[in-house]
Amino acid sequence: MVVNSINFWLFFAAVVVPYFLCFRGQRGQNLWLLLASYVFYGWADWKILPLLVGVTAVFYGLGLAIARNNESNPRRASQLTTLGVLLGLGILFYFKYFGFFVQEFTALFASLGVPCGERTLNIVMPIGISFFTFKLMGYVIEVHRQTAVPTRDAVQFSLFIAFFPTILSGPIDRAATFLPQLQRRRRYNESDVSEGLKRVLWGLFLKTCIADVIAPWTTVVFGNYAHHNATTILVAAPLYLIQLYTDFCGFSEMAIGVARIMGLRVVENFQRPFFAKNVAEYWRRWHMSLTTWITDYVFMPLNVAFRDWGLWGLYAATLLNLIAIGVWHGANWTYFWFGVYHGLLLCIVTGLDKRRKRFEKAHHLKDNELYAWSRRLLTFLCFTFGSVLFQAASMGDFLGTIARLGQGFGPLYSEEFSSLVIYALPATCLMFLREWVAEYRRDIHFMHSPNIIVRLVSIALLISFIIYAGQLEGNSFIYFQF
Amino acid sequence: MERIEIFEKLNEIFVDVLDLDEVELTDATTADDIEEWDSLSHVQLVVAIEKAFGVKFTALEIMKWKNVGELVDSIAQKL
Numbered sequence A: 001m002v003v004n005s006i007n008f009w010l011f012f013a014a015v016v017v018p019y020f021l022c023f024r025g026q027r028g029q030n031l032w033l034l035l036a037s038y039v040f041y042g043w044a045d046w047k048i049l050p051l052l053v054g055v056t057a058v059f060y061g062l063g064l065a066i067a068r069n070n071e072s073n074p075r076r077a078s079q080l081t082t083l084g085v086l087l088g089l090g091i092l093f094y095f096k097y098f099g100f101f102v103q104e105f106t107a108l109f110a111s112l113g114v115p116c117g118e119r120t121l122n123i124v125m126p127i128g129i130s131f132f133t134f135k136l137m138g139y140v141i142e143v144h145r146q147t148a149v150p151t152r153d154a155v156q157f158s159l160f161i162a163f164f165p166t167i168l169s170g171p172i173d174r175a176a177t178f179l180p181q182l183q184r185r186r187r188y189n190e191s192d193v194s195e196g197l198k199r200v201l202w203g204l205f206l207k208t209c210i211a212d213v214i215a216p217w218t219t220v221v222f223g224n225y226a227h228h229n230a231t232t233i234l235v236a237a238p239l240y241l242i243q244l245y246t247d248f249c250g251f252s253e254m255a256i257g258v259a260r261i262m263g264l265r266v267v268e269n270f271q272r273p274f275f276a277k278n279v280a281e282y283w284r285r286w287h288m289s290l291t292t293w294i295t296d297y298v299f300m301p302l303n304v305a306f307r308d309w310g311l312w313g314l315y316a317a318t319l320l321n322l323i324a325i326g327v328w329h330g331a332n333w334t335y336f337w338f339g340v341y342h343g344l345l346l347c348i349v350t351g352l353d354k355r356r357k358r359f360e361k362a363h364h365l366k367d368n369e370l371y372a373w374s375r376r377l378l379t380f381l382c383f384t385f386g387s388v389l390f391q392a393a394s395m396g397d398f399l400g401t402i403a404r405l406g407q408g409f410g411p412l413y414s415e416e417f418s419s420l421v422i423y424a425l426p427a428t429c430l431m432f433l434r435e436w437v438a439e440y441r442r443d444i445h446f447m448h449s450p451n452i453i454v455r456l457v458s459i460a461l462l463i464s465f466i467i468y469a470g471q472l473e474g475n476s477f478i479y480f481q482f
Numbered sequence B: 001m002e003r004i005e006i007f008e009k010l011n012e013i014f015v016d017v018l019d020l021d022e023v024e025l026t027d028a029t030t031a032d033d034i035e036e037w038d039s040l041s042h043v044q045l046v047v048a049i050e051k052a053f054g055v056k057f058t059a060l061e062i063m064k065w066k067n068v069g070e071l072v073d074s075i076a077q078k079l
Helices: A006-021 A024-073 A072-113 A129-145 A154-162 A177-181 A191-224 A231-259 A279-285 A288-305 A311-326 A333-362 A369-391 A393-409 A416-441 A452-469 B003-017 B039-053 B057-065 B068-078
Strands: none
Touching: A006 A024, A006 A154, A024 A072, A024 A154, A024 A177, A072 A129, A129 A154, A129 A177, A129 B039, A154 A177, A154 A416, A177 A452, A191 A369, A191 A416, A191 A452, A231 A369, A231 A393, A279 A288, A279 A369, A279 A416, A288 A311, A288 B039, A288 B057, A311 A333, A311 B039, A333 A369, A333 B003, A369 A393, A369 B057, A416 A452, B003 B039, B003 B068, B039 B057
């Protein structure tokens, strides 16, 4: 049941009306939302529902035990936190990576002449596992660091983990900001509903008018890269990055919007990454709920542990941090090398940071727009290359795709390309316009204009665009596979 | 060492490590208030602070600070 489908909105209507009308306190609202969340998750994968309920119960107990021991027995609190992290990683490893390792070791032994027999493990990866296990592990770490207060209310905690708008694909929320919101009754609030609907509308626009219009073309090109020339590959690569962004940002906008309608604020996931001037800034604006999670719980501890090694310690922590982000996406060498590639880019940016600042000072480049846009273009191209690696099914496919660049230019693969030009191009221009306004001209507003006519016309135009150009079949999202 | 002296020394360290023209740290200052203070430069700051004050922080201490005030408390406790 995807958020851009009719089924979802029928489900949501059935949830949200009683949510506001039938419950007088937070307890009833939370219990109702938890029930809805389990129905939603069970709809996607009912066999895994007991696992979700079981691990939630274990981490609920761990959180309380850690809090009890934080002051009286810090050593025990540390041990319990480690246990929670290992349990979360163990679940992830079993469902997400175990089959991959068995396959790789079988192949390795076979190549060394040790027969192992062909074995295929049929481990079904639970949908949303990378998202809810990260929430669970983040919770015990936060309780241990005393940056979040554990809840005694099992319903509140279970709802924090299973909250239906975010369980399948994030954003990965934090206990410190989400749990307190569940401790008060949410009343129907016109401004929340209005803001929520605008976020949903914008997300739907990104998904249906850009991502789903580009997707058929890039899928054909990269799926049959051996038949395409350098021109087609060079056009498909940046298009794929735009598709990936609009697909995932579109989903995040809709998830945030749905939560907002119910009076709940979910953490932001994107902040106009194409306006970033270097890769470090790009990562601070892209999939922010994951990158801040990994920065707080992987990068910082590593960076602190390696701090006596100077810059090399920082490089080691950066590289491991980006590899963690890469392999979080799945068990495939492409994700590992995607992490290594971005880790090395970040090390270069970090290493050159002081020189860059001195250079900018000496040449008065700080406010030079041409210089800023050159840096943005370079960053975009770095991520474009990374996205080719990201989308490849295997390293062989990636290298094969890159090798096509050496086969010479030629006519662009034009099958169905016209729909990209007619629908996705103007939609992408509109997206950049809105993001440019948000970056440079905060005084200009469209859907949030104080002028009711501007506001209504903007909303009506966006709805018309979606109806006219949008792919409204309720296509799935790229990040559902993670 | 008085808190005011710790703040003065910290201001110098922040200017030096983050390459700032000047800074006026307060108890409530956080990384959100200084653009150059990010996760990459945070540990460089910690190393410079440890060296300047001759102290050593634990990993948990470093990760629990919510603002400059808490950092100053940690330094004051160790001096």
